[in-house]
Amino acid sequence: MSEAVDWEHTVFMLLAPDALARQLGGRIVDRVRGEGFEPVAWRLLWHRPTNLDAFHERNITQVWKAYLYRLVDQLFAFGPTVALLVRDNRPDPRHPSHERLRLAKGASDPAAASAGSIRGDLGSINIMLALMHSADSPADSHRESAVFTDGGFDIGTDGGDPASLRTLLDLLGRSAPAERRGYPEVLAGLRARVLTIAWPDLSDPGRRVVDDLLTGGPTDLATAGMGEKVAGLLPGGHPLAPIVASDFTPDQPGPDPARLQDLLAVHGTRLDPWELLVLATSRRFPPRR
Numbered sequence: 001m002s003e004a005v006d007w008e009h010t011v012f013m014l015l016a017p018d019a020l021a022r023q024l025g026g027r028i029v030d031r032v033r034g035e036g037f038e039p040v041a042w043r044l045l046w047h048r049p050t051n052l053d054a055f056h057e058r059n060i061t062q063v064w065k066a067y068l069y070r071l072v073d074q075l076f077a078f079g080p081t082v083a084l085l086v087r088d089n090r091p092d093p094r095h096p097s098h099e100r101l102r103l104a105k106g107a108s109d110p111a112a113a114s115a116g117s118i119r120g121d122l123g124s125i126n127i128m129l130a131l132m133h134s135a136d137s138p139a140d141s142h143r144e145s146a147v148f149t150d151g152g153f154d155i156g157t158d159g160g161d162p163a164s165l166r167t168l169l170d171l172l173g174r175s176a177p178a179e180r181r182g183y184p185e186v187l188a189g190l191r192a193r194v195l196t197i198a199w200p201d202l203s204d205p206g207r208r209v210v211d212d213l214l215t216g217g218p219t220d221l222a223t224a225g226m227g228e229k230v231a232g233l234l235p236g237g238h239p240l241a242p243i244v245a246s247d248f249t250p251d252q253p254g255p256d257p258a259r260l261q262d263l264l265a266v267h268g269t270r271l272d273p274w275e276l277l278v279l280a281t282s283r284r285f286p287p288r289r
Contacts, residue, residue: 005155007139008096009087011037011097012135013083013084013135014083014132015082016132017076017079017080018078018125018129018131018179018277020079022179024122026173029169031122032086035101036088036100037087039085039165040087042082042084042158042159042160042165043158044081045080045081045083049147051148052072052147071281074280074281083145085141088100098137105118109127110127123182123288125282125288126288127285129278179274181275182287185222186274187248190244190279191221191222194230197267198240202233206234209233213230224247224289227252230245242254242255243255249287250286257283258276
């Protein structure tokens, strides 16, 4: 690790896979720079960090249940991550650098992410799909940077040029279409797909109800209480009813999305990786509606 790192004023942070999939990496970096934090080192991670267990060691042994650990693996397997060191160019003795960045990013729970914060303004989806991470303390920054970079950054070698970082993020953005679907869009899309599959099984009155539902907005099928209404249109005992009845939230988790794949595959369709990630994480953490 470079001895030049001043951990009191240098914060380790991540641009998470969900932020990069939504092509929000550049906007997040701009917001962070607007708060006075300048990237001084960065590294693109294509795979799950080999030391990820060490990063989550306390949570794994003391806090988490197995499902949460699996969700972390699912997130980092989804796509690349960018690890950065950002230096505070506006140090304030009253507010340590790590605290300043924590306040700027906003709460991980979407319900508590206030307007004006990065997560609040850019629309984090849930606690797991929260766009970014930043370390809580100088000691955490030191430890986490070593975990995610397999030994630590070397300032002057690992990136450091904000223009180069922006070029990298632009290249990532052009490598795939931006993901625009939040939780409501994913849930509404799943219910629309199931109704399409079940269309031959619907009665004429049921089909007219569906037609009325489609006169609303594109996410109306995801509104509260809509799942039970849609499920009620299907004949009793229909195998797809539990899917449309579920909100895939902690209150109504429904079936494991990974297990839906076989059922949907029978009908020639599947959940895509983004849908799987959004539904799997929203079953455990309340999503932004």
